[in-house]
Amino acid sequence: MLSPRLQLLRESLQKLLRRNAGNHVERLLVRTRAADVAVVMRFLDERQQGRVFDLLPDDDVRADTLAELDDHLVSDLIGHRSESELAPVIAAMSADDQADILALLPETLRTSLIDALRPADKEELEDLLHYDAETAGGIMSPEFFALPSSTAVSEAIQALQASDDVEMAFYIYVVNDPGHLVGVVSLRALVTHPPTATLESLMVSDVISVVTNTDQEEVARLAARYNLLAIPVVDEANSLVGIVTIDDVIDVIREEATEDILKMAGADETAYENHSVLRNFRTRAPWLFATWLGGLSASVLISAFEYQLQATVALAAFIPIVLGMGGNVGIQTATIIVRGLATGHVSEGVGLQYLWRETIIGVFLGILYGTLIGIYTAVAYGDSGSVFQLSLVVGLSVLASMASSAAVGAFTPLLFDRMRIDPAIATGPIVTTSVDVLGILVYFWTATLILGTPT
Known part of the structure; x- marks a missing residue:
């Protein structure tokens, strides 16, 4: 806007x-x-x-x-x-x-x-x-300001003032004779030290840097983690070849976030481009095939339990809420995990912890909403002779559906990340389809277990 x-x-x-x-x-x-x-x-x-x-x-x-x-x-x-x-x-x-x-x-x-x-x-x-x-080399600027470690502060300031081809001089990078990066000096440090001091005496030798083939998302993550205005880019020999500045970092963050959001919706960057309707159709149709296939599977499963629906017609009224609550929890969980993987909050080492945590949250949410829907069922269908069993079926089904959907929503992006596939793909049609099919199975298996198989 x-x-x-x-x-x-x-x-x-x-x-x-x-x-x-x-x-x-x-x-x-x-x-x-x-x-x-x-x-x-x-x-x-x-x-x-x-x-x-x-x-x-x-x-x-x-x-x-x-x-x-x-x-x-x-x-x-x-x-x-x-x-x-x-x-x-x-x-x-x-x-x-x-x-x-x-x-x-x-x-x-x-x-x-x-x-x-x-x-x-x-x-x-x-x-x-x-x-x-989409690497550090692809987004870097080759215009940077670097000086030998023996340079005095006064000389560095004069050299900086005389330079007119530097895009953004946030830092002075310190190099040795072969051109290898050995340190960095901030502008603040430069102007607050005596003119006779050398860059070697005030530089930070532990430099946060990236190599030319580092993924741009990792570059942005480092800049955000260490609050940097620019990140130096080095080659395999540690020679300084460029810098990635904060404006490019912001662009990367925006692009990656947009890409993830579009993939969650089963689309890609061409959604905003002025391509023909046919081209956009060809781009988006394959993504929706999983949803179509899942819907078809769900309809087959429902028809397989037709005998149960005929015996207890009220079961049909609660199919949307069982699937809806499970689907929403699955998408919520998958979105949290995908974003955590993108920002580094969820890593390979703590993936199982998040899987367990999200599943437990799904259980608690399932208990809450399963209880509420069970109470509603008892009130709405109080005239039925099997109202207690029906309430139990619906309540337990919501609980099981939400708990299992949370587990699927957390596990799928973690699995994709382990397989080196973009986990954002997992939050769209794949999770939606999986939790729908799982929800139907849970619902009718619970109904069969509690209400029994009609004769």
Whole structure:
């Protein structure tokens, strides 16, 4: 949801664009931050997006806006543009943003834009493109500030002031002669120590760093755990090759959270992209097959217990609540475990503890709601001669369904994680289908055990 200020910006842009008031749009965009323009462009149609992009003040602002846009909007916005239009915009970007944007473009256009860069920039960019996009190497910036350990504080400050190509100088990284990372100095430490002190005397030698092939989610987890504004990236020889800054960490956290949520719903990132209905259908249909198959299995199971339903018709009235309570507990538990695995709160070593804990919680919840539904059954069906047995069946079934669903909801993502499969997949159709089938079996087995098999 847009803030009132961004809502006003969107309405103003749409009104001016409808009137073809280009000069007014230009004046409005001059006063607007690139990040705000990028947010508002999500709510404009394709023609309006192109017009706004063309009317931005200069190539630097266009570069900043592109860097803030969602990937699918970038593809739609510039995928059809010529090299001459895009070359100055790409050249104005930092190397890590260049790599992200170029990866979204057609290969021919991408190659021609890389060739148009200055030789030094081209070499830097090609190095970044060799890394997997979802690793530390793929999201790092090769622009960092590093000095030898023998550098004096006064010299370090002068060097920092003279540097104009460093994206974010949160820390001064200390390297030895071969370029290996040996320490880190914060800006606060730099300005609070005597000018004659050396970096070696005030650096922290226990540096939190990652290698180029570290998964981006682990990078974000480290930054959050140690409250870092940037994390140095080293190669296998411990040579400093780049840094991952806090803005990229925030992007990773947002992307990973979005990905997990969509997978829980049986969808993926293409849900937000302007693809055809058929393509979205092909993407989402396989995910729902498990649910369809589970529903079919549930209907077969219910028909197998048709004799029990005919003997005690009231059983049919409670099927939805038995399945609903079990399904909700299963999804709740699976969501808690998946999020815990993503944030590091649930790890392999404590997985069984969480499985046991969630199962016990399911038992307590089952006792509570099983008792309540049992009381309701006794009141609602008091005229029946077998009301006590019916109340017992429904109450115990809710208890068993909720307890077993909690166990399934906790176990499935833990199993997927152990098998190195994204556990977020487990919270969607798989858990839902499993707990539905399990709930029906529990319900009718309990009914058969307590009410007996009809003759």
